[in-house]
Amino acid sequence: MIWTPLTTIMTVLGIFGLALVVYASSKAYTINRRIARAGLEERYVLEKNYYLLSTVVWVILISRIIASGLFWATNESLIPLIPGAMCQFGVSQAGSPYSWIDTGVKLVVIFAYGIWLVLDLLNRRVKGSPLLHSLSKIFILLVPLLILDTILDLAFYFTVSPVTVPCCREVFTETSPVPCPYCFVFHDAPMFLVVIVSYGLSIALVLWGFVVRHYTTRFSEMETVGNNAMRKLVTFALAFAVIGTVALIPAIIQVLTGGPVLH
Amino acid sequence: MTTKRTLGIMAVVIAGLAVSAIVTIYFRGQQSALGEETGLSVTGVELNRRTHTLVGVNVTSSLASETWIRSASLVKIQSGITVASTSFSPARQVSANSQSYIPIGFKLDPEGADYFLYLVTDRGTAAKQKISYP
Numbered sequence: 001m002i003w004t005p006l007t008t009i010m011t012v013l014g015i016f017g018l019a020l021v022v023y024a025s026s027k028a029y030t031i032n033r034r035i036a037r038a039g040l041e042e043r044y045v046l047e048k049n050y051y052l053l054s055t056v057v058w059v060i061l062i063s064r065i066i067a068s069g070l071f072w073a074t075n076e077s078l079i080p081l082i083p084g085a086m087c088q089f090g091v092s093q094a095g096s097p098y099s100w101i102d103t104g105v106k107l108v109v110i111f112a113y114g115i116w117l118v119l120d121l122l123n124r125r126v127k128g129s130p131l132l133h134s135l136s137k138i139f140i141l142l143v144p145l146l147i148l149d150t151i152l153d154l155a156f157y158f159t160v161s162p163v164t165v166p167c168c169r170e171v172f173t174e175t176s177p178v179p180c181p182y183c184f185v186f187h188d189a190p191m192f193l194v195v196i197v198s199y200g201l202s203i204a205l206v207l208w209g210f211v212v213r214h215y216t217t218r219f220s221e222m223e224t225v226g227n228n229a230m231r232k233l234v235t236f237a238l239a240f241a242v243i244g245t246v247a248l249i250p251a252i253i254q255v256l257t258g259g260p261v262l263h
Numbered sequence: 264m265t266t267k268r269t270l271g272i273m274a275v276v277i278a279g280l281a282v283s284a285i286v287t288i289y290f291r292g293q294q295s296a297l298g299e300e301t302g303l304s305v306t307g308v309e310l311n312r313r314t315h316t317l318v319g320v321n322v323t324s325s326l327a328s329e330t331w332i333r334s335a336s337l338v339k340i341q342s343g344i345t346v347a348s349t350s351f352s353p354a355r356q357v358s359a360n361s362q363s364y365i366p367i368g369f370k371l372d373p374e375g376a377d378y379f380l381y382l383v384t385d386r387g388t389a390a391k392q393k394i395s396y397p
Contacts, residue, residue, distance in 0.1 A: 085374065086341070086372065086376055087341070087374070167375075168341050169340075169341060173340065173377070174377075174379070174393070179344075180341040183339065184344065187342065188344040188346055189342070202272055209269070234268040234269055235268065237268075238268050241271075244279060245275050248279050252283065252286050254344075255287075256286070
């Protein structure tokens with residue numbers, strides 16, 4: 001392992017996340033098992049337990065979302081510490097195979113974690129917490145992803161060491177039809193980072209909007225809050241789509257400027 | 264209203280991706296359309312490894328007449344992006360059947376990369392040289 005401030009933070013977030021997931025999953029399992037058959041009194045106790053669970057899950061998911069962003073910054077900071085690494089491709093080579101799976105997981109987690117967070121926000125605004133059962137169930141479904149996410153982070157950063165690695169120049173040569181995505185986005189055309197993040201958030205917000213619509217049609221008491229939330233989600237999604245498209249203009253100019261044909 | 268906005272988002276994202284793809288294809292087409300100058304070759308490269316700079320290159324001409332180098336560009340192979348370019352004013356002269364030194368002064372990636380250096384002539388052709396750094 002290479003100990004730097006960022007790898008230390010990632011390790012701490014991983015251990016912290018794993019411990020909280022283990023704690024919260026047992027709570028969620030109990031609520032999920034009992035809530036369907038609970039009487040009025042037990043339901044009240046379960047609701048109180050759920051609010052504790054909800055707070056813990058918020059901490060877990062927000063810490064994992066922060067870790068998803070820090071993942072790229074940490075990998076970027078490791079480049080000078082790994083001989084032969086020219087970009088994050090080299091860092092991933094040093095932490096292979098966990099790094100590759102972790103990268104794939106990091107690209108999708110925000111979509112999944114966001115579903116729970118959005119639904120919980122709605123649940124808090126509706127009397128009687130109609131989504132209590134569904135949220136416990138969704139969290140149980142998220143547990144394997146959370147465990148995979150945290151364990152892969154720990155495995156990756158414990159595996160990565162300052163060994164000499166072959167970097168992207170071995171794979172992405174002049175005959176390659178596609179460029180190295182790490183060199184392209186993180187080093188030579190960083191404006192595309194804004195485009196990718198904006199479009200990604202836009203797609204995520206639309207996806208969460210569809211999930212909200214699904215639950216709004218299932219629970220009539222959620223109609224007003226749900227419709228309001230859907231409108232807000234879609235408006236934000238449109239705003240991010242516009243930001244992404246506006247950022248695309250300087251991004252393309254960045255790629256085109258100074259080409260040999262322009263002189 | 265919400266459905267209209269969702270369709271709007273999809274239209275904006277798809278339009279953005281389409282524009283990116285069209286520009287990339289156009290740019291690559293333009294780059295490959297630049298004729299290669301066979302009468303000029305880069306026979307020496309001066310690098311400063313302390314400042315990570317491509318200081319200059321020696322160009323050898325086997326052409327029967329003099330030629331002028333109007334500009335130089337450095338394309339990073341791994342990303343396919345022109346990372347540096349410059350226009351020479353006045354253009355640099357390369358006499359017939361001789362060698363000339365062309366000062367460049369392009370910054371290179373300290374971690375290393377492969378590049379194509381293009382030297383564009385007044386004939387609309389370009390001498391191309393692969394440079395691996397460090």
